[in-house]
Amino acid sequence: MTEIRISPMTRLEGHAQVRITLNAQNQVERAHFSVMELRGFEKFLIGAAVEEAPRITPRICGICPTSHHLASVKAVDAILGAEPPETGKKLRELLNHAQYIHSHAIHFFMLAAPDFIVGHDAPAADRSVIGIAKKSPALAKKAIEVRKLGQRITEAVGGKPIHPSNAIPGGMSRPLDEATRGSLLAMAKGGLAIAQEGWDLARVMMDGTDLTLGTVETGFLGMTKEKKYSPYEGTVEIIGKDRSPLGTFTGVDYTKQIEEFSEDWSYLKFTRLKNGTFYRVGPLARLNICSSMGTPVADAALKEYRAKFGETVQAPLAYNLARYVEFLASCERAVELLQDPAITGTNIRAPVSGVKATRGVGIIEAPRGTLIHDYTVNEKGFIERCNLLVATCQNNYAIDRTVEAVARPLVKDGALTEAAANRIEMVIRSYDPCISCATHAIGKRAWPIELVRHGHRSGEGEALRLEKGDDLLC
Amino acid sequence: MKIAIEELASCSGCTIAILDLHEALLDVLGKAEIVYAPVIMDVKEPPEGIDIAFVTGAVRNEENQERLRKIRKRAKTVVALGTCACYGGISGLSMLFNKEDMFNYVFRGVETVKPDGVIPKDVPPFLYRAFAVGDIEKVDYYITGCPPKEMYLKKILPALVAGEPLALSKKSVCSECDRVMGAHEKWQLKRRYEGIPDREHCLLGQGYLCLGAVTFGRCGASCPHSNVPCHGCNGPSLDILREPCRDIYNMMIRRIADLTDKPEAEIEKEIYDVAHTFYPFTIGSLIMEDKGISKIRDLIKERNV
Numbered sequence: 001m002t003e004i005r006i007s008p009m010t011r012l013e014g015h016a017q018v019r020i021t022l023n024a025q026n027q028v029e030r031a032h033f034s035v036m037e038l039r040g041f042e043k044f045l046i047g048a049a050v051e052e053a054p055r056i057t058p059r060i061c062g063i064c065p066t067s068h069h070l071a072s073v074k075a076v077d078a079i080l081g082a083e084p085p086e087t088g089k090k091l092r093e094l095l096n097h098a099q100y101i102h103s104h105a106i107h108f109f110m111l112a113a114p115d116f117i118v119g120h121d122a123p124a125a126d127r128s129v130i131g132i133a134k135k136s137p138a139l140a141k142k143a144i145e146v147r148k149l150g151q152r153i154t155e156a157v158g159g160k161p162i163h164p165s166n167a168i169p170g171g172m173s174r175p176l177d178e179a180t181r182g183s184l185l186a187m188a189k190g191g192l193a194i195a196q197e198g199w200d201l202a203r204v205m206m207d208g209t210d211l212t213l214g215t216v217e218t219g220f221l222g223m224t225k226e227k228k229y230s231p232y233e234g235t236v237e238i239i240g241k242d243r244s245p246l247g248t249f250t251g252v253d254y255t256k257q258i259e260e261f262s263e264d265w266s267y268l269k270f271t272r273l274k275n276g277t278f279y280r281v282g283p284l285a286r287l288n289i290c291s292s293m294g295t296p297v298a299d300a301a302l303k304e305y306r307a308k309f310g311e312t313v314q315a316p317l318a319y320n321l322a323r324y325v326e327f328l329a330s331c332e333r334a335v336e337l338l339q340d341p342a343i344t345g346t347n348i349r350a351p352v353s354g355v356k357a358t359r360g361v362g363i364i365e366a367p368r369g370t371l372i373h374d375y376t377v378n379e380k381g382f383i384e385r386c387n388l389l390v391a392t393c394q395n396n397y398a399i400d401r402t403v404e405a406v407a408r409p410l411v412k413d414g415a416l417t418e419a420a421a422n423r424i425e426m427v428i429r430s431y432d433p434c435i436s437c438a439t440h441a442i443g444k445r446a447w448p449i450e451l452v453r454h455g456h457r458s459g460e461g462e463a464l465r466l467e468k469g470d471d472l473l474c
Numbered sequence: 475m476k477i478a479i480e481e482l483a484s485c486s487g488c489t490i491a492i493l494d495l496h497e498a499l500l501d502v503l504g505k506a507e508i509v510y511a512p513v514i515m516d517v518k519e520p521p522e523g524i525d526i527a528f529v530t531g532a533v534r535n536e537e538n539q540e541r542l543r544k545i546r547k548r549a550k551t552v553v554a555l556g557t558c559a560c561y562g563g564i565s566g567l568s569m570l571f572n573k574e575d576m577f578n579y580v581f582r583g584v585e586t587v588k589p590d591g592v593i594p595k596d597v598p599p600f601l602y603r604a605f606a607v608g609d610i611e612k613v614d615y616y617i618t619g620c621p622p623k624e625m626y627l628k629k630i631l632p633a634l635v636a637g638e639p640l641a642l643s644k645k646s647v648c649s650e651c652d653r654v655m656g657a658h659e660k661w662q663l664k665r666r667y668e669g670i671p672d673r674e675h676c677l678l679g680q681g682y683l684c685l686g687a688v689t690f691g692r693c694g695a696s697c698p699h700s701n702v703p704c705h706g707c708n709g710p711s712l713d714i715l716r717e718p719c720r721d722i723y724n725m726m727i728r729r730i731a732d733l734t735d736k737p738e739a740e741i742e743k744e745i746y747d748v749a750h751t752f753y754p755f756t757i758g759s760l761i762m763e764d765k766g767i768s769k770i771r772d773l774i775k776e777r778n779v
Contacts, residue, residue, distance in 0.1 A: 010516045013486050036537070036598050039483065040576040042584055044567040048750040051667035055705055056754060059564040062487020062621065080667060106493070110514060128515035130508060133500065141497065148496045159700040160693075161494055162487045162621050163707070166700045169667045173701040260586040265596040269581070352667055374585070381665070382747065387584040422516065 002026075002414065006421045011111045011128070013063050013434040018424055019265070020407050026414030031404040033396070033428060035268035045386045050076055050360075050377045051169055057373065058163040060388075061434055063106065065163045066099035066154060067366030070232070071373040073167040074362030078251070079377055080169045081356030087345035088171025093232045094337045095157045095167065096364065100231065100330035101191065102150030103367035104283075104323050107432045108202075109143030112320050115426045116205050121419040139201070142194045146331075149191035153334060156180050171349035178344055185338040192297070192331040199301060202324040206308055211315040214402040214427040217241045218278045218314070220285035221394065223365050229290040229298075229329060231365035237289050238279065243312045246273065251361045254372055258389065271394045281369025281394045282431065283322035288312050295336070298329035316402055319430040323367075355381045366391055368432050392433045399431050475506035475635055478524045479555075480545045481513060482538040482607070483565045484531025488556035489513050491621035492528070498628055506635045524549040526634055529613075532558040532565040532758055533605040535598050546611045553634070557620040559607040561709045562758020564620075566604045569757060569774050570749055573600050604758035618690050620707035620755060626692050646711040647686035647704050651695035655679055661734035663744035666703055666751075677703045679733060683751055688714055688725045707755050710762065721762070723752050723769045749773045 007017035016035045023029040041060055045053060054072040058065035070092055077084065084092065110129040114122075117139070118131040126134075133140035151161040157176060158164025166173045176184075219241055225234035238246040238257065249257050260269045272278050279285070288311075293299050302325050309318050337343055355377060362373045369391025376385035392399075406427050410420040479489055489511065493499065510520045520527070527549035533539050546552055557563045568576065581591040607613055617630060626642065633640040643649070656675030664681040671677055677684035677698055684703035686695065690711050697704050706722065714720045727745075731738045748769055749757065756762045756770075763770040 008512050008518060010512045010518060011514060013513060034597075037483070037535075038576075038580065038597075039534075039565055040568050040571075040580060043576040043579045044570050045750075046579075047570065047747065049665060049747045051665060052705075052747070052750045052754070056564060056567075056750065059485055059487070059620065062485040062490045065485075065487065076667075106490075110493075124516040124518075130503065130515065133503065140500075144496050144499070147493075151494055151496075159702065160696050161624070162490055165697050165702045168702065255585050258586055259588075260584070260591075261588070262581045262592040262594060264592055264594050267594055267597050269587070271586070349670060351670055381667075385584075387586060389586065 004411070004416050006416075006424060009425055009428065011114070011425070012429055012432070013061070016433065018403055018407070018421075018428075020411060020416070022411070022414050026411075028404070028408045028411050031407040032265060033400040033403045034266045036266075038267040042386045042388055045375075045383050048383045050079055050375055050381045050383055053373070053375060053383065054167060054169075055165060057388075060390075062162055063434060064099060064103055064366050064368065066095055066158060067364055067371050068373070069158070069164050069167050070096055071362040071364040071366070071371045073169060074364065075360040075373045075375050076169045076362070078360030078362065079355060079357055079375065079381065080352040082170035082350050082352040084171035084350055085345075085347045087175070087342050088348040088350070090337055090340060090343055091157050091172045091176060091348060092167055094334060094343065095154060095164065096232045097330040097334045097337070098150045098153035098157065100150070100326060100367050101334065102147050102154065104327040104330070105143060105147040105150060107367075108320065108324055108327065109139070109147070109198075111432070112429055113201075115422070115429070116208070120422055120426050124418065124422070127422070142198070146191045146194045146198075149187050149331075149334070152187060153184055156184055168349070170352045173349065175346045175348050176344050181338055181344050185335065188331065188334045188338055192328075192335055195328050195331045196297060199324065199328065202321060203304070206305070206321045209315065209317045209321065211309070211317070213423075214316050214406040215314050216316070216398050216401045216405065218280045218398050219246060219273070220288045221279045221281050221370055222286040222289045223363065223370060224290050227291040229286060229293045229326075231286075233364075236363060236370060238273065239289055240277065241312070241314070243288070246277065250363070252359060252374065254361065254363070254374075254389070260389075260393070266396075268396050269393050270396045270400075271389065272397065278397050279394065280398045281391050282319065282367075283326050284313055284316075284319045285369065286365065287322045287325060293325065293329045295329050295332035297332055298325055301325045301328050316398075316427050316430045319432070323432070355379055368392060368434055369394055390434075392431075395431050395433065399428055399433060402427055476509045476521075476523060476525045477506045477635075478509055478520050478527040478545065478549060479511035479513070480520065480527060480529045480541060482529065482531030482542060482559070483534040483604075484556070484558050484563075486513055487621040488528075488530035488559075491556070491619075491624070491627060492631070494624050495628060495631065502631050502635060505632075520545050520548050522548050526551045526553060528553045528555040529559050529607050530555045532562045533601065533607060533610055534565055534568070535600050537598050539601065539610060542607060542611050551614045551634075552607075552611065553615045553617060554607045554613045555617050556622060557618050557707055557709050557755050560616045560618045560759075561756045561762060562604045562606045563755050566756070566758020567749065567754060569603055606759045606761070609760040618709045619692060623693050623696075625694070643691055644712050645691050647689045647691050647693065647695050647698070647708065650691045650693070651686055651698045653677065653698060655733075658734050661730070661736055663741070665746075671701055673701055678730065683726075685722070685726065685752070687711070687729045688722045705751070705754065709755060715761075718765055719767060721765050721767045721769070722756065723748065724767050726752065
């Protein structure tokens with residue numbers, strides 16, 4: 001038995017690898033998405049003063065620190081019995097959209113686009129944002145400009161562009177002044193214009209999307225507010241693969257719906273519903289669940305997206321387009337919020353005094369999917385238990401099955417070409433997996449570059465616990 | 475000029491900080507070529523002949539260590555980029571518990587897993603502790619910050635690429651803060667969530683544990699500026715790095731005592747959660763732990779590592 005490894009996987013956040021095991025006939029026996037790092041935030045937050053969590057947890061991820069910052073502060077709000085005033089809440093919502101603008105821009109233009117613009121079978125050295133800068137400098141400049149908008153808003157509202165600190169228990173620590181609002185609004189309008197122009201590029205990608213590549217069938221989970229797209233607050237809805245409603249939850253009730261499990265070959269846990277149904281989160285899930293985006297440009301894009309892909313989309317590569325529809329929505333909402341007179345209000349923070357409830361759950365839609373922070377504290381507000389449910393963990397099963405589905409036809413005579421290997425990575429990349437978020441890297445395994453073939457390893461068969469014949473297997 | 479970015483145990487924030495040069499990055503790319511950076515490009519192994527390697531993240535397992543050794547061999551200049559590379563950073567907090575306890579909690583202990591959950595074995599093992607990059611390999615330059623800030627990277631990166639010397643502030647966060655001292659009679663330590671601090675006066679004087687005095691600057695005192703106490707993410711100030719008898723904890727206590735006339739022993743009674751409030755970014759640093767007066771060793775010991 002031989003094994004092919006693609007490692008380290010590139011153009012995704014954190015370190016992971018693909019392991020493909022071949023049978024005696026040199027065909028794919030099984031293939032896995034394997035994550036080699038663990039940081040253990042759930043454990044080392046124990047003992048922490050709970051108000052430190054919104055400062056510590058952004059360090060889970062340098063790409064979506066704001067999502068952790070906000071999920072964490074919502075959990076602490078619940079513990080300290082604090083309800084942020086209207087302006088405080090709007091500033092947090094603006095911060096959340098800034099997170100989407102930066103994260104979706106980096107993924108679409110800098111991580112995923114090289115496959116579509118430079119070409120997924122182009123030489124490895126050219127497949128990067130630097131390759132795009134060479135091939136299409138105007139596009140690279142626009143990508144830089146629009147991502148900068150996200151980071152500038154985060155810096156102005158959150159205090160710092162990476163690892164923001166201004167969302168504090170009870171609201172926000174600092175108001176937005178009129179002059180800054182004005183300059184951010186001008187930038188946001190420019191960003192929206194770039195995003196709208198970019199939709200043409202996204203449309204080309206949409207027309208070229210191979211709907212069959214790596215398709216798995218799952219249910220979906222995501223937050224909405226009165227059925228509308230609502231990444232900052234709302235009710236989490238779950239639908240089946242045929243769109244049938246499978247339940248809703250808020251707060252601590254997530255434990256009634258979701259369970260986690262682990263496998264021997266990956267530090268990254270998997271989730272499923274308690275009834276055994278697998279599901280996905282993130283842009284694809286959110287668009288499958290919501291009735292509308294709530295802003296005109298994104299709603300028009302959603303209409304085109306649905307005309308092309310249908311109401312319920314299972315194809316992984318459609319994630320890239322769903323992400324773009326959300327990117328448009330966040331640019332629009334940023335403009336709307338910056339035009340709202342309440343955004344410069346000074347009533348941004350409700351005073352808090354002490355522990356009102358010993359458990360608090362904060363749920364937010366991070367760019368990659370539903371993010372849950374759950375803290376239990378003692379009466380003095382020191383953390384005793386902590387549970388973090390992140391997006392990539394919830395997509396782990398689908399990513400893993402996608403890998404096998406894509407690898408099966410691509411492995412020819414026991415070999416995988418570099419271009420074929422990138423095709424596998426391209427599908428995984430569509431999920432925009434974030435390994436740091438998922439596991440909280442304390443270490444990572446990086447294997448020799450290209451494809452390495454390993455000899456027979458004893459006991460390997462025992463490592464596989466996922467049942468074949470499961471309805472997710474293609 | 476060939477540049478590489480290697481990520482060890484980290485959050486990728488330092489790589490994003492380089493992208494946060496925005497259009498200025500295009501100028502740097504005009505003079506230097508990025509030959510290896512797995513987060514943004516597909517080259518899967520660092521090539522030979524790297525001029526400057528930026529290493530981000532802490533060293534927490536054998537592979538981090540191997541990759542660090544490899545990049546050190548292949549690069550003329552190694553820059554520890556960010557607080558994790560310089561001092562272990564937030565990943566160092568993992569040393570508060572031993573790894574068996576951590577695995578048991580993550581895979582068998584939290585509410586959504588089952589008590590008989592699988593603890594992965596076919597995965598890389600941890601080292602016995604976390605390390606900063608400089609604890610293990612020779613480092614030519616240190617750039618602290620979680621992550622380093624755009625306004626400084628914009629000066630540092632072009633200077634590094636051009637091989638030109640650059641003089642920057644080496645002062646503490648306090649030196650960049652615009653607050654003034656206020657009255658502090660009846661000083662009492664507050665939890666950082668309590669009350670609403672006024673914007674004019676020193677946060678420490680108002681009773682909040684603000685680490686500005688013991689923290690290296692170059693952030694524009696961004697947190698105090700936003701009415702949030704500093705929690706030390708740039709790592710220790712230069713005097714603490716230089717002097718064996720100075721540490722984050724004892725210098726903070728001394729600072730409060732000087733400010734308030736309260737005896738140090740009385741102040742210490744009010745201190746809470748030393749690990750997460752004093753050392754969240756430095757607990758993984760050997761040079762910080764090795765100070766005779768550091769509390770780090772006690773914190774690790776009391777949790778049986």
